[in-house]
Amino acid sequence: xxxxxxxxxxxxxxxxxxxxxxxxxxxxxxxxxxLVTVDIVVCTIQQNRLKVLLIRRKRAPYEHxxxxxxxFIREGETLEEAAAxxxxxxxxxxxxxxxxxxxxxxxxxxxxxRVITVAYYALVGADQLTLxxxxxxxxxAWFSSAELPHLAFDHAEIVHFALERMKDRxxxxxxxxxxxxxKFTLTELQRVYELILNKSLxxxxxxxxxxxxxxxxxxGETKMxxxxxxxxxxxxxxx
Amino acid sequence: xxxxxxxxxxxxxxxxxxxxxxxxxxxxxxxxxxLVTVDIVVCTIQQNRLKVLLIRRKRAPYEHxxxxxxxFIREGETLEEAAAxxxxxxxxxxxxxxxxxxxxxxxxxxxxxRVITVAYYALVGADQLTLxxxxxxxxxAWFSSAELPHLAFDHAEIVHFALERMKDRxxxxxxxxxxxxxKFTLTELQRVYELILNKSLxxxxxxxxxxxxxxxxxxGETKMxxxxxxxxxxxxxxx
DNA sequence: ATAATAGTGTCTGTGAGACAGTATTCT
DNA sequence: AGAATACTGTCTCACAGACACTATTAT
Numbered sequence: 451x452x453x454x455x456x457x458x459x460x461x462x463x464x465x466x467x468x469x470x471x472x473x474x475x476x477x478x479x480x481x482x483x484x485l486v487t488v489d490i491v492v493c494t495i496q497q498n499r500l501k502v503l504l505i506r507r508k509r510a511p512y513e514h515x516x517x518x519x520x521x522f523i524r525e526g527e528t529l530e531e532a533a534a535x536x537x538x539x540x541x542x543x544x545x546x547x548x549x550x551x552x553x554x555x556x557x558x559x560x561x562x563x564r565v566i567t568v569a570y571y572a573l574v575g576a577d578q579l580t581l582x583x584x585x586x587x588x589x590x591a592w593f594s595s596a597e598l599p600h601l602a603f604d605h606a607e608i609v610h611f612a613l614e615r616m617k618d619r620x621x622x623x624x625x626x627x628x629x630x631x632x633k634f635t636l637t638e639l640q641r642v643y644e645l646i647l648n649k650s651l652x653x654x655x656x657x658x659x660x661x662x663x664x665x666x667x668x669x670g671e672t673k674m675x676x677x678x679x680x681x682x683x684x685x686x687x688x689x
Numbered sequence: 690x691x692x693x694x695x696x697x698x699x700x701x702x703x704x705x706x707x708x709x710x711x712x713x714x715x716x717x718x719x720x721x722x723x724l725v726t727v728d729i730v731v732c733t734i735q736q737n738r739l740k741v742l743l744i745r746r747k748r749a750p751y752e753h754x755x756x757x758x759x760x761f762i763r764e765g766e767t768l769e770e771a772a773a774x775x776x777x778x779x780x781x782x783x784x785x786x787x788x789x790x791x792x793x794x795x796x797x798x799x800x801x802x803r804v805i806t807v808a809y810y811a812l813v814g815a816d817q818l819t820l821x822x823x824x825x826x827x828x829x830a831w832f833s834s835a836e837l838p839h840l841a842f843d844h845a846e847i848v849h850f851a852l853e854r855m856k857d858r859x860x861x862x863x864x865x866x867x868x869x870x871x872k873f874t875l876t877e878l879q880r881v882y883e884l885i886l887n888k889s890l891x892x893x894x895x896x897x898x899x900x901x902x903x904x905x906x907x908x909g910e911t912k913m914x915x916x917x918x919x920x921x922x923x924x925x926x927x928x
Numbered sequence: 929a930t931a932a933t934a935g936t937g938t939c940t941g942t943g944a945g946a947c948a949g950t951a952t953t954c955t
Numbered sequence: 956a957g958a959a960t961a962c963t964g965t966c967t968c969a970c971a972g973a974c975a976c977t978a979t980t981a982t
Contacts, residue, residue: 484725484762486794486805523723529794529805553792553807555725555768566725566768568792568805637934654936655972662970678932679979876961893963894945901943917959918952 484564488533489520491612492543494574495629500645501592502609503541511561512602533570541590547573547628551611559604571612573628616646627686635673635681723803727772728759730851731782733813734868739884740831741848742780750800751841759806772809780829786812786867790850798843810851812867855885866925874912874920
C-alpha cells in the first residue's frame, strides 16, 4: 500500500547525490533541478462530515506525521494521471474526479531538497467508498476537515487551499454530485452544500434554486429511512 | 536581454546528459526527474487592444517561433519570484501584478525533455509601459490577443488559459486597475472590461455598477482629450 | 396520537440588463 | 453651428434571502 511512499523517500536522498555529481560535472551549480511531485487532497462525505484522506508517514522528515497522499511523476504520465496513479497506489481510491489546484514550491517546504508539488483535489462519491475501505487503517485514515491533525510539510496550506477552491467551484461547477451516489435526495444534496460551504442553508430556498436550475432529474423512486415520510430520489442531469 | 534564453536552451541538453548518468548509476530509470520552468503571459492594454508580450526563439526547437517569456527556477527563488525574475530578464518588465495560472506538464510538450512549467499571468499598467519599451524590438514584441502568431510548445494553450482566467478574475478581483494608470476615467475603465471580456458593455449600466460598488474615488480632476467635454478622473480605492 | 423528516409559497430587496437624450468642450 | 465624447434615470425581470406550516410514514 505505502511501499511507494518508502520508495519516494529513499529516492529523494539518491537523487540528491546523483544531482550533485551531475551538477558538478556540468558546472551548473547556479541552477538546480527541483524534484516534482503531485499531492492530492482526497475528499468525501462520511458520517455527515466532510472528510480528508491522510496517510501517516513512516520515515523522516515528519516521521509519524499525517500527510496528504502523493508522489513522483513517472515517465509518460500527464500530471493528472500522476495524481490519479499516486492516489490509487497509496490509498486504493481510483477513478474519481480530479482537478488541479496550484503548484506549491516555496524553497524549504521539503527540508531535504527543492521539491515543487502540483496539488490536486479529488472527490470520492459515497458509493465509491468501499474502494478506500481496504486501505490499511493503520496508515490511511479519513479525518474531518474541521479537525485535522498537524500535517507534514506545507500540507495544511494545500488542504486549506483545496477547501476554499471547493467553495468557489460549488457554485460554478457540478462538483457536488461527485460526492453523492448516483441517486440521492434533495436533503442529501443540501447537506453536501452545507458541509462544503460550512454554513446552514434554508431548505425552501435551496430546493427552489436547485430545481429551477434544471440540472436534476426526478427519477420516480423514493428512499425510506427511519419512521417518517420517504424522500424523492433525483439524479444528476449532465449538460 | 535574451541571453538567458540561450542559457536555458543549452542547459536542457546538458541536464539531459547528467541526468542519464545519474539515473544509470542509481538504477532509477523508472523515475525521471522532470525539468521545471516558469512561463509568463504578460498582458497590457495598448492602442486600444489587449496585448500579449512574446519573444522570438533563437534556437531549435521552434527556432524563430514566437513564445511567451519564461525560464528555469533558480535556487532559493519562490515560484512567483522566479516568474518575476525570468520576466524581467527577458523583457525588462518588472514589479507588476502576477498570479499563478496552472502547471502544464503533458509529456512531449517540449520535444527535448520532460519539462513541467508553472504558468503565470502578469498585468502591466499603462504607466509602466516605458519599462517594457526598451526591450529589443527584434526579439520582444506586443501582439494583440486576438491576432497571435503561431506559438512554440503549448504556449497557445497557456495564453488561452490566461485570457479565460482573466475574465473570471475581472468580476471577483480588482485586476482591471492593474492595467490602468493610477488616475483614469470611467470610459477607460470600461474599455479594460470590454477588452478582457471581449464584448461591449452598456455605458449607463457599467457606470452604475462600478460607482455603486464604492471601489472608486472621485479625485477632483478632469482629463481633456480632443475637442469635447472633459472626463472626470478616478482612482482605485483599495479595500 | 406521536415522532420524525419531506415537502411547499410569498414577500421583499437587490442587482442586471434594455433603452435615449442632454451636457460640455473646442473649432 | 457642428463634432465629439461625457454624463444621466427608469423600468422590468430574475434571483437571493427571510420566514412557518402541512404531508407522509411507521410505531
